[in-house]
Amino acid sequence: MNLLDQIKARAKANPQTIVLPESEDERTIKAAEAIIKEGIAKVTLLGNVDTVKTSAASLGVSLDGIGIVDPATTDKMTEYAEKLAEIRKSKGMTADEAKALLLNPLYFGAMMVKLGEADGMVAGAINTTGDVLRPALQIIKTSPGISTVSSCFVMIMPTAEYGQEGVMIFADCAVNPNPNAEQMAEIAYASAQSAKSIANITEPKVGMLSFSTKGSAKHELVSKVQEATKIAKERYADLVVDGEFQADAAIVAKVGASKAPGSEVAGKCNVLVFPDLQAGNIGYKLVQRLAGAEAIGPVLQGIAKPVNDLSRGCSVEDIVNVTAITVCQAQATK
Missing domain, CATH: 3.40.50.10950 (Rossmann fold)
Known part of the structure; x- marks a missing residue:
C-alpha cells in the first residue's frame, strides 16, 4: 500500500x-x-x-x-x-x-x-x-505557539534509501519567501507535526538546511539558520532537530557522521527545512524531476x-x- x-x-x-x-x-x-x-x-x-x-x-x-x-x-x-x-x-x-x-x-x-x-x-x-x-x-x-503559516511537500522517493522508507517532508516550498530565524523555527515544528499526521513518519528528525554544516562557512545567511536551530531546540522540547546542515550532511549517514559528529540527526533527517522559498521550491522540483520522486502538496500547516x-x-x-x-x-x- x-x-x-x-x-x-x-x-x-x-x-x-x-x-x-x-x-x-x-x-x-x-x-x-x-x-x-x-x-x-x-x-x-x-x-x-x-x-x-x-x-x-x-x-x-x-x-x-x-x-x-x-x-x-x-x-x-x-x-x-x-x-x-x-x-x-x-x-x-x-x-x-x-x-x-x-x-x-x-x-x-x-x-x-x-x-x-x-x-x-x-x-x-x-x-x-x-x-x-x-x-x-x-x-x-494560527495554531497555539505558531504565528507563521507555511507549507510542506510530502516527497515519496522511488527508493527507500533516504527518509523513512523513502518518505520525506520538505518545507517551506510554497508560502514564505524569506522567513526569519523565528519563522524558520516555527516551520520546523509545524513540519514535524505534518510528518506525523500526514506522512506517517513516526519519529520526525528535522534538519535545518544551509550551505554550511556546523560553522563550516561564515555568513549572515548561515547565522540565520544557526539562530533558527537554537530557537527550535529551546522552544520545542519534544522536537528532534539539528543544524545547520548542508543537504548531504542531513541525509547521508557517512557524510553526516563526518561533518557533524555527535549529532543525533545528521545523516538521518526525514524532515528538511529550507532557508528560503527559492531553495525550497527549487529543491523539491529538482528531486521530483531528477530523482523521479512523487511530490504531494503543497500542504498548508500552522493553521x-x-x-x-x-x-x-x-x-x-x-x-x-x-x-x-x-x-x-x-x-x-x-
Whole structure:
C-alpha cells in the first residue's frame, strides 16, 4: 500500500466533515461525489442549492450524502455575522459588514471550521492562494505557539534509501519567501507535526538546511539558520532537530557522521527545512524531476484547524487526495 493509499485508509477510518466552498466549479462537484463514494470524508458544498443540483444533474453526479449550504439563505447567517464581528472587532468590523463578507463562500467556510461545524476546508480550484489564506488567517488563525503559516511537500522517493522508507517532508516550498530565524523555527515544528499526521513518519528528525554544516562557512545567511536551530531546540522540547546542515550532511549517514559528529540527526533527517522559498521550491522540483520522486502538496500547516489550497489547474483526483490529507490533519488536531 503506497502512502496515498495509507492516507486514504486513515481518513476512511475516522471521516471528518470537510467544506468545499467552490461549488460553481464542476471538478469540485465531481470530487464531492467521489469523496462520498470512497468514504473519505463527510462533505458540505457551499452555494445556491438549486444551482448546485442543476450542475450536478448536468454532470451526471449524485449528491446523495452531500450537504449543501447557501450562505445567502442559511438561518446561521446572523449568528455567524455576530461572531465574525466579534473576532474582527479590533478592526472595527460591524455585524452588517461581517454579513456582507460571509456571503463569500471562502469566509463562510472558514467560519464553519472555526465554529466546529466543519473540521477542515479545501479550496483553490478557482481562487488564488491569497484568497484562500486570507479568511483562514482572519477567522481560524494560527495554531497555539505558531504565528507563521507555511507549507510542506510530502516527497515519496522511488527508493527507500533516504527518509523513512523513502518518505520525506520538505518545507517551506510554497508560502514564505524569506522567513526569519523565528519563522524558520516555527516551520520546523509545524513540519514535524505534518510528518506525523500526514506522512506517517513516526519519529520526525528535522534538519535545518544551509550551505554550511556546523560553522563550516561564515555568513549572515548561515547565522540565520544557526539562530533558527537554537530557537527550535529551546522552544520545542519534544522536537528532534539539528543544524545547520548542508543537504548531504542531513541525509547521508557517512557524510553526516563526518561533518557533524555527535549529532543525533545528521545523516538521518526525514524532515528538511529550507532557508528560503527559492531553495525550497527549487529543491523539491529538482528531486521530483531528477530523482523521479512523487511530490504531494503543497500542504498548508500552522493553521489552528486545517485549510488546504488547491492549484487552479487541479484535477478531480487532486481534490479527492487533498481532502484525504485534510481529514488526517483534522484527526490530528483532535
